Amino acid sequence: MKILVCIKQVPDMESRFKVDSAGTWYDTTELVWRMNEYDEYGVEQAVQLKEQTGGDLTVLCIGPDRVKETMKKALAMGCDRGAHVNDPDYATRDPFEIGAIIAEYASDKGFDVIFTGMQSQDRGSAQVGVLVSELLGIPAVTTIVDFVLEGSTVNVKRELEGGIKAKVSVTLPALFTCQLGLNTPRYPTLPNIMKAKKKELLSIPVQDLLKVAFRLETVSMQLPEKKGGGLVLEGDAGELADKLITILKEKTGVLAK
Amino acid sequence: MKALLIAESREGKVLGSCSELVAFAQKAGSDSVMFMVGTDSNLPAYDGTIYLADAAKYGEYNPAVHKQLILDVVTKEKPDMIVFSHSSYGWDLAPRVAFALEAAQFSEVADIVDGDPVVPACNSKLRRRLKAKSTVKVLTLQAGAFSLAEPITASPNVEKIDTDTAGKVTFLGYEEAPKGGVDLGKAAIIVSAGRGVGGKDNIPMVAALAKALGGEYGASRPVVDAEWVEHARQVGTTGQTVSPKLYVACGISGAIQHLAGMKKSEFIVAINTDKDAPIGEVADVLVVADVKQFLPALTERLQAG
Numbered sequence: 001m002k003i004l005v006c007i008k009q010v011p012d013m014e015s016r017f018k019v020d021s022a023g024t025w026y027d028t029t030e031l032v033w034r035m036n037e038y039d040e041y042g043v044e045q046a047v048q049l050k051e052q053t054g055g056d057l058t059v060l061c062i063g064p065d066r067v068k069e070t071m072k073k074a075l076a077m078g079c080d081r082g083a084h085v086n087d088p089d090y091a092t093r094d095p096f097e098i099g100a101i102i103a104e105y106a107s108d109k110g111f112d113v114i115f116t117g118m119q120s121q122d123r124g125s126a127q128v129g130v131l132v133s134e135l136l137g138i139p140a141v142t143t144i145v146d147f148v149l150e151g152s153t154v155n156v157k158r159e160l161e162g163g164i165k166a167k168v169s170v171t172l173p174a175l176f177t178c179q180l181g182l183n184t185p186r187y188p189t190l191p192n193i194m195k196a197k198k199k200e201l202l203s204i205p206v207q208d209l210l211k212v213a214f215r216l217e218t219v220s221m222q223l224p225e226k227k228g229g230g231l232v233l234e235g236d237a238g239e240l241a242d243k244l245i246t247i248l249k250e251k252t253g254v255l256a257k
Numbered sequence: 258m259k260a261l262l263i264a265e266s267r268e269g270k271v272l273g274s275c276s277e278l279v280a281f282a283q284k285a286g287s288d289s290v291m292f293m294v295g296t297d298s299n300l301p302a303y304d305g306t307i308y309l310a311d312a313a314k315y316g317e318y319n320p321a322v323h324k325q326l327i328l329d330v331v332t333k334e335k336p337d338m339i340v341f342s343h344s345s346y347g348w349d350l351a352p353r354v355a356f357a358l359e360a361a362q363f364s365e366v367a368d369i370v371d372g373d374p375v376v377p378a379c380n381s382k383l384r385r386r387l388k389a390k391s392t393v394k395v396l397t398l399q400a401g402a403f404s405l406a407e408p409i410t411a412s413p414n415v416e417k418i419d420t421d422t423a424g425k426v427t428f429l430g431y432e433e434a435p436k437g438g439v440d441l442g443k444a445a446i447i448v449s450a451g452r453g454v455g456g457k458d459n460i461p462m463v464a465a466l467a468k469a470l471g472g473e474y475g476a477s478r479p480v481v482d483a484e485w486v487e488h489a490r491q492v493g494t495t496g497q498t499v500s501p502k503l504y505v506a507c508g509i510s511g512a513i514q515h516l517a518g519m520k521k522s523e524f525i526v527a528i529n530t531d532k533d534a535p536i537g538e539v540a541d542v543l544v545v546a547d548v549k550q551f552l553p554a555l556t557e558r559l560q561a562g
Contacts, residue, residue, distance in 0.1 A: 011379070013379060013380045013382070013510065014510070014531055015379075016533055017379055017382050017383055017533075019383070026378070026379065026383060094361070095352075095362070095364075096356075096361075118348075119348075121379070121380065122378055122379050123378055124364065124365060124376075124377065124378065125362070125364040125365075126343075126348040126352075126364055126365075126397075127348075127351075127352040127355070127362055127364060130349065130352035130353060130356075131352050131356055134352070134353055134356040134357075135356070139320075139321070139425035139426050140320070140349075141426060142345070142348065142349040143345050143348070143349070155429075157432060158318070158345060158349075159345065159495055160267070160345045160346075160431075160495075161272075161344060161345060161494055161495060162434065162494075162495070162498075163433075163434025163435075163488070163491075163495055163496060163497075164267075164431055164432070164433060164434060165431065165432040166317075166318050166428060166430075166431055166432075167428075167429040167430050167431070167432055168318060168426050168427065168428055168429060169426070169427045169429055170425065170426045170427070171425070174425075180478060180479070180482050181478070181481070181482035213390070214390065215359075215360070215361035215362075215389060215390045215391050216361040216362070216363070216387055216388070216389055216390065217387065217388050217390065218385050218386070218387055219373055219385075219386040219387060219388050220385070220386045221378065221383055221384070221385050221386075222383065222384050222385075222386070223382075223383060223384075224381065224382070224383070224384050224538070230537060230538075230539075230540045230541055230542060230543050231541065231542045231543070232532065232537070232542075232543045232545060233542060233543065233544045233545065234545045234546075237546055237547075237550040237551045237554040238554050240544050240546055240551060240554070241551065241554040241555040241557075241558050242558065244526065244542065244544060244555060245555070245558060245559065245562070247542055248503070248524075248526075251524060251541070252502060252503050252523070252524045253502065254445065254446055254470065254471075254502050254503045254524075255470075255559075255562075
């Protein structure tokens with residue numbers, strides 16, 4: 001079984017974001033980078049599938065050199081090799097270009113299963129996985145929270161709104177986009193982190209794989225306007241608690257005056 | 258300008274987000290037609306033509322078939338925009354339709370500014386204005402971003418459609434949410450735990466504040482995924498939708514999926530170390546503090562009070 005998992009490196013969402021000098025993306029200096037949370041579930045599912053089938057697992061990531069750090073985590077979690085698509089301009093690519101890069105890489109490799117995150121935490125388009133499947137002509141099942149392989153059939157559950165799940169079965173090859181809560185992503189152990197350093201991490205220039213033109217461009221990026229209605233309280237915990245109780249007594253009927 | 262609005266139906270019932278599609282077309286100043294895989298005994302309120310495919314025949318989840326049905330309507334109506342909700346149905350289907358039409362897709366559109374769609378980035382901490390290179394555009398709309406000033410009461414004019422495409426996936430049925438003992442929808446006061454509470458060991462702190470206030474405790478999705486709190490207490494799109502008199506969000510950053518489940522609460526207090534957290538956008542009071550220090554201080558005073 002040949003498995004591909006696609007991951008993205010994103011900033012920690014707790015960061016304080018600033019708009020860059022071009023005004024079209026966030027400033028990438030002084031940010032802490034990590035693996036897109038949805039992709040952690042994808043890597044874990046891919047590693048479990050590899051363990052179940054004795055398969056071969058490649059992790060792919062598009063971005064500048066710094067994404068190799070995030071790829072090393074995926075290798076330490078159990079991926080066999082890394083394919084780093086070296087692209088310093090990755091942030092300007094639209095979902096169609098990103099999907100086309102991945103599909104071009106995968107087109108001659110015969111992957112049975114491809115995992116992606118359901119969306120990225122920074123851009124959140126939720127398009128890339130589905131576009132890869134359309135480009136490769138294989139079925140995609142999105143937003144999965146359960147994955148069971150039986151023979152060449154996969155039974156999954158898709159998470160819908162209101163806590164309902166749809167049960168779907170599909171024959172391989174197929175692509176799956178992973179929702180949060182699909183599994184419990186493992187922490188890489190120290191021996192596995194050491195082993196990961198020796199694993200193959202191939203770098204491919206983006207020019208070799210990018211053969212389409214973008215369809216979407218960013219006019220501008222902005223901080224949202226503060227609606228400004230809310231009161232912001234800062235200070236010592238005890239004083240804050242007193243202040244909040246006063247406010248709750250005045251503004252809500254839930255505390256006795 | 259013409260928009261094709263993709264309505265949603267589940268288990269024979271039209272989903273409420275259909276009216277948001279109509280509201281979007283109004284705001285964009287666009288004519289519209291509608292499409293739905295559903296049943297003619299349950300149609301959305303809509304003053305126009307709806308192209309209806311039979312859910313009993315095509316299934317409620319069958320992306321390749323639904324895509325073909327939509328493409329057939331596109332050929333007939335030649336819309337400038339195809340508009341979905343940014344939901345499990347929309348985000349699955351929209352990229353397939355966009356790909357087939359070689360169209361650009363705008364995901365989770367929250368607003369239209371000078372004709373350009375605006376979408377969120379980085380957990381709503383940033384917003385992007387986008388432009389398409391293609392003439393035809395595909396959009397998915399953020400839940401709650403567009404709403405009608407007045408509800409529609411008209412019934413649509415139905416045109417039935419068919420296709421002979423076969424799909425590659427098999428829809429086996431639905432699995433209902435596990436029944437829990439907690440109906441947060443009835444609670445007047447809810448104190449919810451987010452990832453910022455730091456760990457499972459701190460959940461009793463949240464439960465204690467809920468008790469001191471005479472309410473229930475809930476949780477955001479990451480807390481439920483990490484199994485700190487059971488799913489029955491999850492607030493948000495994939496959990497319960499609540500509108501209590503008081504909602505206290507403890508260490509919850511405010512992902513759109515969480516906000517959709519609680520922003521109609523009468524009074525919202527957020528406790529967060531991050532002053533820029535999106536929860537601040539809906540909070541009446543934002544207490545900038547560490548949950549672990551602030552909660553015990555508040556609970557102690559309420560118990561003494």
